[in-house]
Amino acid sequence: MAQQTRTQRQAAAKKAAATRKRNAANQSNGNAKASARRAAVSAQTTGRAASTTAKQAGRVAARRAEAATMRVEAIGRQVERALLIPVGAALEARDRVTETVRNYSDGELTREQLNRFERRGATALRRNRRAVERQAKDVRERVEQRANDVQSWADDAVGRVRSLV
Numbered sequence: 001m002a003q004q005t006r007t008q009r010q011a012a013a014k015k016a017a018a019t020r021k022r023n024a025a026n027q028s029n030g031n032a033k034a035s036a037r038r039a040a041v042s043a044q045t046t047g048r049a050a051s052t053t054a055k056q057a058g059r060v061a062a063r064r065a066e067a068a069t070m071r072v073e074a075i076g077r078q079v080e081r082a083l084l085i086p087v088g089a090a091l092e093a094r095d096r097v098t099e100t101v102r103n104y105s106d107g108e109l110t111r112e113q114l115n116r117f118e119r120r121g122a123t124a125l126r127r128n129r130r131a132v133e134r135q136a137k138d139v140r141e142r143v144e145q146r147a148n149d150v151q152s153w154a155d156d157a158v159g160r161v162r163s164l165v
Contacts, residue, residue: 004012103109 103113
């Protein structure tokens with residue numbers, strides 16, 4: 001290679017410096033673009049997060065309002081129930097008294113009602129009598145069985161004693 005002159009060396013150095021500067025500018029430009037992209041994506045993410053948070057806060061507020069409304073409605077239903085129960089009980093009692101008066105104010109209806117009571121009483125007595133008779137029969141059979149067992153045991157004992165004598 002031939003020797004370079006000072007001017008040639010300076011020109012080559014300036015050319016190399018310009019290349020380095022251009023490369024650094026390109027690199028810096030790429031970094032700046034990447035940083036801008038990251039900032040834009042971050043801004044979008046932050047915006048979406050803020051939007052989601054705002055929507056969630058709205059839903060929470062709506063749920064709280066709905067829960068408060070439901071509590072007030074439940075209290076209202078309990079108060080209404082507390083008022084309606086005595087009214088219903090009074091009406092039921094009135095209906096029963098009216099029915100009783102109607103049944104016993106008419107002679108024919110009174111006779112029918114008394115006959116119905118008589119039949120019901122007779123049925124209950126029959127049912128109970130049968131149950132008592134069944135229990136007595138069971139007790140009698142158990143006593144007879146035990147008596148037979150004792151008699152059998154006594155006969156065996158007598159037989160053994162006779163065989164010894």
